[in-house]
Amino acid sequence: MTREADPPSAGPQQITGNILTPRGWIAGDLRFHDRIETVAARTVGQPGDGLPLVLPGFIDLHVHGGGGADIMEGAAALQTAVRMHARHGTTSLLATTVTAERTDLERVFSEVAPVIRQRPSGGARVLGIHLEGPYINPEKLGAQPDTVRLGTLEEIQALHTLAPIRVLTLAPELEGHFELIRALRGMGIMPQMGHTTGSYETAVAAAEAGACGYTHLFNAMTPMHHRAPGMVGAAMAHAEFAELIPDLLHVHPGAIRAALRAIPKLYCVTDATAGAGMSDGAYRLGTQTVTKCGNGIRLADGTLAGSTLTMDDALRNLVSIGLPLEEASRRVSTYAADYLGLQDRGRIEAGAWADLVVLSPELKLMKVYVEGACIELADA
Numbered sequence: 001m002t003r004e005a006d007p008p009s010a011g012p013q014q015i016t017g018n019i020l021t022p023r024g025w026i027a028g029d030l031r032f033h034d035r036i037e038t039v040a041a042r043t044v045g046q047p048g049d050g051l052p053l054v055l056p057g058f059i060d061l062h063v064h065g066g067g068g069a070d071i072m073e074g075a076a077a078l079q080t081a082v083r084m085h086a087r088h089g090t091t092s093l094l095a096t097t098v099t100a101e102r103t104d105l106e107r108v109f110s111e112v113a114p115v116i117r118q119r120p121s122g123g124a125r126v127l128g129i130h131l132e133g134p135y136i137n138p139e140k141l142g143a144q145p146d147t148v149r150l151g152t153l154e155e156i157q158a159l160h161t162l163a164p165i166r167v168l169t170l171a172p173e174l175e176g177h178f179e180l181i182r183a184l185r186g187m188g189i190m191p192q193m194g195h196t197t198g199s200y201e202t203a204v205a206a207a208e209a210g211a212c213g214y215t216h217l218f219n220a221m222t223p224m225h226h227r228a229p230g231m232v233g234a235a236m237a238h239a240e241f242a243e244l245i246p247d248l249l250h251v252h253p254g255a256i257r258a259a260l261r262a263i264p265k266l267y268c269v270t271d272a273t274a275g276a277g278m279s280d281g282a283y284r285l286g287t288q289t290v291t292k293c294g295n296g297i298r299l300a301d302g303t304l305a306g307s308t309l310t311m312d313d314a315l316r317n318l319v320s321i322g323l324p325l326e327e328a329s330r331r332v333s334t335y336a337a338d339y340l341g342l343q344d345r346g347r348i349e350a351g352a353w354a355d356l357v358v359l360s361p362e363l364k365l366m367k368v369y370v371e372g373a374c375i376e377l378a379d380a
């Protein structure tokens with residue numbers, strides 16, 4: 001299950017198509033091994049001559065599971081999930097944990113660590129962990145289990161030693177969390193505000209302390225009222241980055257459009273749970289049972305419990321509400337890479353990882369490459 005198991009490639013691979021580069025569309029040829037070698041133009045112009053579209057692979061910084069598997073179950077479940085998401089165009093992701101007891105988190109971190117070091121064959125690259133909870137507000141649990149607690153640097157450091165945390169969602173208004181935010185930035189972890197009752201003023205102060213993102217913007221946070229702008233208002237007024245779930249269930253398209261105008265590098269995540277890529281039925285989310293029906297997945301009381309979104313649908317949803325394809329691509333790939341400070345993913349240029357999706361002009365996924373390895377799409 002490591003990249004050593006991939007069949008050796010005889011030489012550089014080549015794709016011809018309308019290629020989206022950081023400088024715009026190029027009709028031409030892309031040559032790559034595990035990294036991109038050359039992007040050679042034939043003619044420069046807009047896409048539209050029937051050639052396939054070649055975009056940077058999707059990057060999803062908030063994934064709990066997929067393909068029937070919940071990442072909290074451990075390494076085998078993670079491998080199932082990353083294979084399912086790769087079949088939908090995700091080339092790298094953050095394995096995202098839910099609120100759990102410390103011993104459960106330590107077990108999951110220990111099991112996930114080898115998968116982060118070695119890309120699973122046929123799956124998306126796991127860039128690290130998004131620790132979503134347990135340091136969240138019990139009044140804004142969403143679908144998170146009720147084992148929340150105040151964060152301590154000691155616990156975070158212990159987990160970070162087991163496997164690298166890249167993003168940590170916390171509620172900034174809780175006691176001691178401003179100090180945590182300052183410490184996390186020093187550890188290279190992005191503190192993100194979410195599952196929070198914090199006010200506009202709290203969010204602005206937390207951002208000054210180093211909090212740098214918002215977790216599933218609009219969901220499980222104080223909404224924007226014109227005399228109490230809340231977390232959402234702080235994000236709209238000040239944020240450069242925020243994540244959003246564009247399944248068109250979690251957030252109304254009008255609110256998505258407002259956020260897109262306000263937040264320069266708003267990027268999309270799936271918040272996908274085990275039911276993503278599966279038929280309707282009952283699935284696990286941490287210790288809870290959730291039910292998938294249509295595009296929604298919910299707790300017994302009707303609360304949305306993550307999503308069943310995949311990133312190819314996220315791209316199509318953004319285009320369906322009016323985004324140009326170039327901008328939609330940046331919001332499902334490039335900006336997430338920028339957020340993590342990764343210059344060699346989320347863009348098609350020489351030297352970057354060959355993380356690629358090839359789509360028909362109608363945006364149907366045709367091919368996916370993760371670090372140059374072609375993903376089998378047969379049962380996508």
Ligand SMILES: [Zn+2]
Pocket residue numbers: 062064096132271306
């Ligand atoms: Zn989540």
